[in-house]
Amino acid sequence: MKVERMRGCDHPAGCHTGEVPTHASATVGARFWLLVEHNGPWASHLDDCDLPPEIHALIDQASELGVRPQLIRRPGRRPGTDAPYRIIVADSAARAPWAAVGFFENPTDLDLRSLVRGVVPESCILVKEPLFLVCTHAKRNACCARLGIPLARVLADSQPGRVWETTHVGGDRYAANLVCLPHGLYYGSMSQAAAIAAANAYRHGEIVLDRFRGRAGIPEPSQAAEHFVRVHTGELSVGGVAVESTRSDGDVTRAIVRLGNVRFRVVVERAVFTTPCGTACADTIATYRLAALEPFQCGTPVLT
Numbered sequence: 122m123k124v125e126r127m128r129g130c131d132h133p134a135g136c137h138t139g140e141v142p143t144h145a146s147a148t149v150g151a152r153f154w155l156l157v158e159h160n161g162p163w164a165s166h167l168d169d170c171d172l173p174p175e176i177h178a179l180i181d182q183a184s185e186l187g188v189r190p191q192l193i194r195r196p197g198r199r200p201g202t203d204a205p206y207r208i209i210v211a212d213s214a215a216r217a218p219w220a221a222v223g224f225f226e227n228p229t230d231l232d233l234r235s236l237v238r239g240v241v242p243e244s245c246i247l248v249k250e251p252l253f254l255v256c257t258h259a260k261r262n263a264c265c266a267r268l269g270i271p272l273a274r275v276l277a278d279s280q281p282g283r284v285w286e287t288t289h290v291g292g293d294r295y296a297a298n299l300v301c302l303p304h305g306l307y308y309g310s311m312s313q314a315a316a317i318a319a320a321n322a323y324r325h326g327e328i329v330l331d332r333f334r335g336r337a338g339i340p341e342p343s344q345a346a347e348h349f350v351r352v353h354t355g356e357l358s359v360g361g362v363a364v365e366s367t368r369s370d371g372d373v374t375r376a377i378v379r380l381g382n383v384r385f386r387v388v389v390e391r392a393v394f395t396t397p398c399g400t401a402c403a404d405t406i407a408t409y410r411l412a413a414l415e416p417f418q419c420g421t422p423v424l425t
Contacts, residue, residue: 140310141294142394142408145345147307147335148291151189153236154220154302155179156209156254156285157228159192160199163288165260167192176206179228186237193254193285196273209252210236210245213305214338220252220303221245250283253320254300257286262293268311269297275313280320294406295334304359305337327357342374343367345409346387350378353385353414373412388413 157176164170167180167190180190193209204226210233211220223245225231232242241247255273259266269286276299277284290298295309299316301323308319310332319329330351335344343364350362365384367376372391377384392410 143309143334144348145341145409147337152214152338153188154211155183155188155190156193158207160194175228192288196277211303218303220248252302253284254287256290256298258288261289264296272297276316279317307334308332309334345389346376349411385416
């Protein structure tokens, strides 16, 4: 019999307090999303979960197509999951990111190839309100459940009908983790108050820089460059800052970042942050530091 041990910190409070840097740590591979409602229990990995064969087949197809699969469930007490299955898909890479929901007797009827082409699959309806995912995946890391479950319940009271518990989103060391869809905005080391503030800001098209991990689907150096431009300028609108180009040489990345009619040359360097507590979640955290940032007007030669 296989016994799964919940991995987590060996201290009561630890590093999940916002004291460690969270910027430039959003999951790079999450450009497209597949969210399948399943009320659990959740094994440590999706392949080991007790799911109907057709759900496993859909998850396998998603992985092959580069779509990030997640199991989701409502916070609090939940009934069993029966067909038809609620499935949400999202495109965080689109010029105008979107999410859509459908109900399927047979989940393999969902056309995931449409999703990766940027098209809303048949039988799915666009979701007008943002969605919030809170990682509560205890079998991956006990801290995600210890911190995520109460946060999800409080956030659900603040954002009724928009909040889901979810499986591993990447970055256990940043528990509690919050993902805002459809844009794929990641937050980490979230307190309940910080989560409510971030969700309210997102509903108004803005980002809260405190504990912001970055936007999913974007390389980490680009996330770092965007972060430092936002810090420098105070720009908080979700679409207000865009990385136009990057060039990396070892641990150093040079980027051109646009904000309105102004572009910035930004240089970021990989760095290592030693956590103040040394835990099972992370003894050190890979991060980025700002080496240089200067504005210039559009039309100036780029990356010379």
